[in-house]
Amino acid sequence: MLANRVRQPAAQFTRHLRPTLATGRSLNAPWRRLASGKAKQTPSNWITTSLGVAVAGTAGFLGYSYLTSNWKDTWIDSQLPKNEVVDINDLRADFIQEKRSLKSPGVYTWGSNEYKVVDPGSKDTDVKIPRRFKYFNGQVLRDFKVDEKSGAAITENGDLVQWGKGFSETEFKPSETLTGKNLISLALSESRLIALSSDGNIYSVPISKSEQTSGPKARESSWVPFWGGKSALSYRILKPALKLGEKVTTICGGQEHVVMLTSSGRVFTAASSTEKYPSLGQLGVPGLTWSTRPSGPADQCHEVTTLKGSKVTQIASGDYHSLALTKDGRLFAWGDNSFGQLGVEFEPSAAFKDTPFTLPAEKYYRKAFYSPTITSVAAGGATTFFTVDSKRILGSEEDATKVRDLGTVTAETWSCGRGIWGTLGAGKWIHIQDSPTKVKDLSGLGEYDEKMKQLAPIRLRHMSVGTNHVAAVLDNKTTISAKNTNSLDKSKDFGYEVFWWGGNEHFQLGTGKRSNQSRPTHIKAPSESKKPEPEARLQIMPRHKGPVGKRTMSMEQRVECGRHVSAIYSAV
Incomplete structure (x- = not known):
């Protein structure tokens, strides 16, 4: 040289x-x-x-x-190129996403468009690669949920926007529905939408616009005395029995039920379908069925009493099963187990479990050498994922001076449930996986931490599980400099690595091809120019500052997988 x-x-x-x-x-x-x-x-x-x-x-x-x-x-x-400030108009592959995120935040969607959810203005029945959703151009959102038949989002102001033919066969373009409630998060069921407000109120709203218009309307109070009136659309308020100062902070849902987590670490469940009552144990109340339910509304809230005494920090739900992770790393599961999604052996005579039980993480490790702790949980469809921090400990007959990896923590990802479409991510095509299997491509990853001067494990930052496909975002370092900057245009920052796998019959993986993927894979960054652009790997932008209209706001990108549909959106 x-x-x-x-x-x-x-x-x-x-x-x-x-x-x-x-x-x-x-x-x-x-x-x-x-x-x-x-x-x-x-x-x-x-x-x-x-x-x-x-x-x-x-x-x-x-x-x-x-x-x-x-x-x-x-x-x-x-x-050699100098270390200069990044030009946001530069379309080099390394900075394509930074440029777009800085100049115009928004939403990208792809997958099944039969019900006009991915692109309401397009005649395409399937969208093969990420496409910008024009309605949300220049917007940052609080939450975004998509299903095959309908979509919903919460705007920066806390108002609900709905679209798709599941919402209206004739007026399927985005429209504001529930407003003025300061909403923060969403959960979609088979026929209803559950929305959580910043003050802890939970609204159960029909997805159908006609039902919103024709259904019974609640009476609303006003800050002006004697000025109350009926709501503009039909909805119900779910009311768990909370203690003084306690409120609901997190919600998630399946096809017929919703799970609620409170600020005290308690868990409640309720029915969330207009036509069907949960019958596969997903409410977590032993013996609860339509015929044995207590008097009162069908969608009344039930505390999962089996979890009393355990402070729950995370909840997750699939179509017909539920999970709760406690502060001390214990994972509870209940509901449908037809495909082994609860992580225990499938029993034809008892296809579901209505009493929460703990999933033994120790079972998958050599007890004498490793101490595992479950750190996160995610679910969707008939599949469950959980991550484990496995710490190397000294065996009873080992010499500490000869064990090089003593105290080393390895982050690993496990999956169970239905994997016929490759949804498990473990390279398998299997109907029932009732014993958790390791997702090797997302396990044992590490990177050098310059501050700590040592190798650090790379954990999952976020995972979104659809009906039969999944997206996982790694919590990798996003800057090679010693200092973190708030603005992407003043650094050489890159994004979080994101992987996709599972079913792809409607191109929901964004690869541009219809073939399913049984192992995590990268996809290309979306193109917005008619001219050829450098090929770039899709990454998720970390929190940064960028222009929104005439303001500068802090925002980040998030991923969302629904039923045969995927999305990336700019979140406030």
Whole structure:
């Protein structure tokens, strides 16, 4: 490499001389005036030799100067790119997503468009790769949920927006519905939408616009005395029995039920379908069925009393099963187990479990050498995922001086349930996986931490599980500099790595092809130009500051997988 750099200046110098050597005009003209007539016709050999010596000497001088002086640094600096501020108009592959996120936040959707959920203005029945959702251009959202038949989002102001033919067969374009409630998060069921407000109120709203209009409307109070009236649309309020100062902070839901987590770490469940009552144990109340339910509304809230005494920090739900993770790392599961999604052996005579039980993470590790702790849980469809921090401990007969990885923490991802579409992410195509299997591509990952001066595990930052496909965002470092900056246009930051896998019959993986994927894979960043662009791997932008209208706001990108539909949106 060094030799090539030494030869290059000499080669360039020789190329500059070639025209004059070939024609003989500029170099030979003075000699013609001083030489005899014979010399005028044919240059002598000593002239040619002198020129060769001069060229060789010059090349040697340049090479020596390059190696011994500052010319080397000057030459290198002129060839390598400088560490300059990133131009947000630059469409280089490394910064395509930063540029778009900075200039215009918004939403990308892809997958099944039969019910006009992915692109209401398009005639395409399937959208093969991520496409910008024009209605949300320049907007940051609080939450975004998509299903095959309908979609819903909460705007920056806390208002609900709905669309799709599941919402209205004729007016399926985005429309504001429930407003003025300061909503913060959503959960979609088979026929109803559950929305949580910032003050902890839970609204159960029909997905259908006609039902919102024709259904019974609640009476609403007003800050002006005696000024209350009926609500603009039909909805119900779910009312768990909360303690003083306690409120619901998190919700998630399946096809027929919703799970609620309170600020005290308690868990409540309720029915969330207009037509069907949960019958597969997903409410977590032993013996609860339609015929045995207590008097009162069908959608009344029930506390999952089996979890009393355990502070729950995370909840998750699939179509017909539920999970809760406690502060001390215990994972409880209940509901349908037809595909092994509860992580225990499938029993044909008892296809579901209505009493929560703990999933033994220790069972999958050598107890004498590893101490596992479950750190997160996610679910969707008939599949469950959970992550484990496995710490290497000293065995009873081991010598600490001979164990190199003592105290090392390894982050691993496990899955169970229905994997016929490759949804497990473990490289398998299997109907029932009732014993958790490791997702090897998302396990044992690490990167060097410059602050700690050691290798640190890469955990999952977020996972979204659809009916039969999944997206996982890694919590990798997003900057190579020592300091974190808030604005992407002033750094060399990159995004979080994101992987997709599972069913792809409606192109919901965003690969542009219909083939399913049984292992996590990258996809390409969406293109918005008609001109060819550099190919870039899709990444999720970390929290940063960018313009929203005339304001500058803090935002980040999030992923969402629904029923045969996927999305990426800018979140406040």
